[in-house]
Amino acid sequence: MVVKVVSKKFDIPDYHKLEVAQKNGAYSSIEKLFTMKPDEVTEEVCKSGLRGKGGGGAACGPKWKLMPKDDPRPAYLIVNGDESEPGTFKDRQIFQYDPHLLIEGIICSSYAINAHHAYIYIRGEYKFFSDRVDEAIQEAYAAGIIGDSVMGHDYKMEITVHRGAGAYICGEKSALIESLEGKRGHPRLKPHGKECEWFFDNPATVNNVETIATVPFIVENGYEAYTAYGTEKSPGTMLFAMSGPVKNPGVYELAFGNKMIDFLNEVGGGMRDGKKLKAIIPGGSSCPILTAKEVESAVLDYESMWDVGSTLGTGGMIVIDEDTCMVEAAKNLIEFYHHESCGQCTPCREGCGWIDDILAKILAGEGSKKDIDTILDVCVSLNGKTICVFAPAVKDIIQSMVQKFPQEFEAYFKN
Numbered sequence: 001m002v003v004k005v006v007s008k009k010f011d012i013p014d015y016h017k018l019e020v021a022q023k024n025g026a027y028s029s030i031e032k033l034f035t036m037k038p039d040e041v042t043e044e045v046c047k048s049g050l051r052g053k054g055g056g057g058a059a060c061g062p063k064w065k066l067m068p069k070d071d072p073r074p075a076y077l078i079v080n081g082d083e084s085e086p087g088t089f090k091d092r093q094i095f096q097y098d099p100h101l102l103i104e105g106i107i108c109s110s111y112a113i114n115a116h117h118a119y120i121y122i123r124g125e126y127k128f129f130s131d132r133v134d135e136a137i138q139e140a141y142a143a144g145i146i147g148d149s150v151m152g153h154d155y156k157m158e159i160t161v162h163r164g165a166g167a168y169i170c171g172e173k174s175a176l177i178e179s180l181e182g183k184r185g186h187p188r189l190k191p192h193g194k195e196c197e198w199f200f201d202n203p204a205t206v207n208n209v210e211t212i213a214t215v216p217f218i219v220e221n222g223y224e225a226y227t228a229y230g231t232e233k234s235p236g237t238m239l240f241a242m243s244g245p246v247k248n249p250g251v252y253e254l255a256f257g258n259k260m261i262d263f264l265n266e267v268g269g270g271m272r273d274g275k276k277l278k279a280i281i282p283g284g285s286s287c288p289i290l291t292a293k294e295v296e297s298a299v300l301d302y303e304s305m306w307d308v309g310s311t312l313g314t315g316g317m318i319v320i321d322e323d324t325c326m327v328e329a330a331k332n333l334i335e336f337y338h339h340e341s342c343g344q345c346t347p348c349r350e351g352c353g354w355i356d357d358i359l360a361k362i363l364a365g366e367g368s369k370k371d372i373d374t375i376l377d378v379c380v381s382l383n384g385k386t387i388c389v390f391a392p393a394v395k396d397i398i399q400s401m402v403q404k405f406p407q408e409f410e411a412y413f414k415n
């Protein structure tokens, strides 16, 4: 079931070192890259159906096409390595085991959008990973892979690593850019139409680490090699993280279209200590929870996850067993969101706090049915009325936990 596209070289000892990486084929897409025109690279990525792996699943090629043509201002590629979503720990595998693949992906993607400077924004807590990426970048500069010329080609490429300060909201692309510009990481109001991002008023594209690390495979092997994996509507592969009480937690690359329950049992080794599965939060914590029954029919691709009423998100599956109390799990999550809300929008700033307070009250045995109604009412206010989708995501997870496991909340009223 496990396939190796992005993770192909993860197991080679010391592969993060340039010398080892080059002996094993790193940067092999670059020769072909410069035989193509930038628009041809974008077209290839469009045909591959590559979608963003940062949670939203936006089509990558069409997004690159939003970059203005013939604009005299410099263009930028911004790589989102904030990775602060609970249950999500896949980008750091790329940082740790194959940072040169990320650099190769940055060269390919920058060339497609005519950017000569890329920033990698890495979450503040990822010091080890950020140091590792920094070392790889220094090696790449010293070897002439990046710098004034990319491997002898007439293309200048600079890469800068920027470490965040530990705020989840800085993973939201416009908050990330604000932070990169030296300001407080507040999401920006969204434009009415589709357009690129703006970094110091210059055109920019923001992509997730894994998205960018997938591009060299497509450039080198052609889009058909990528669409050979996955389903017709969700082509390709994804790094799925699995955490919780399973026998083999970890990060595994799968083609889209596998059954979630097979992934859990065959790759994850099934539940630990003979416990029963209660639920799975499928895509990092910001999406509706699935009951064990729903998990049985869930398939790991974008469309199928919508069919079961959730989303694929970042592919970070949080597995929950029969011993876990849903009220405590909901409290744990809302404490995180309450703390991480940037506070610009009243429904989000106040709503997360109210839900946090109400869940504390329920856990203390002082709750009633009215409190559940209030939580669900606050969830309505969280949805669709805020600057960014942080608040709707909180609504998704909390509302689904309350609606799918009402008996667990009610048990606190009685006892």
Ligand SMILES: Cc1cc2nc3c(=O)[nH]c(=O)nc-3n(C[C@H](O)[C@H](O)[C@H](O)COP(=O)(O)O)c2cc1C
Residues within 6 Å of the ligand: 051, 052, 053, 054, 055, 056, 057, 058, 080, 081, 082, 083, 084, 085, 168, 169, 170, 171, 172, 173, 174, 206, 207, 208, 209, 211, 212, 388, 389, 390
């Ligand atoms: C609250 C919030 C946090 C986010 N955190 C991340 C993150 O840590 N990494 C990431 O790649 N995308 C994150 N995103 C999604 C980004 O806004 C953006 O869609 C993504 O980086 C685009 O890259 P992609 O199209 O390659 O996925 C977050 C979105 C929201 C609303």
Ligand code: SF4
Residues within 6 Å of the ligand: 169, 186, 187, 340, 341, 342, 343, 344, 345, 346, 348, 349, 386, 387, 388, 389, 390, 391
């Ligand atoms: S929804 Fe929440 S996190 Fe997003 S901008 Fe509004 S207050 Fe900030």
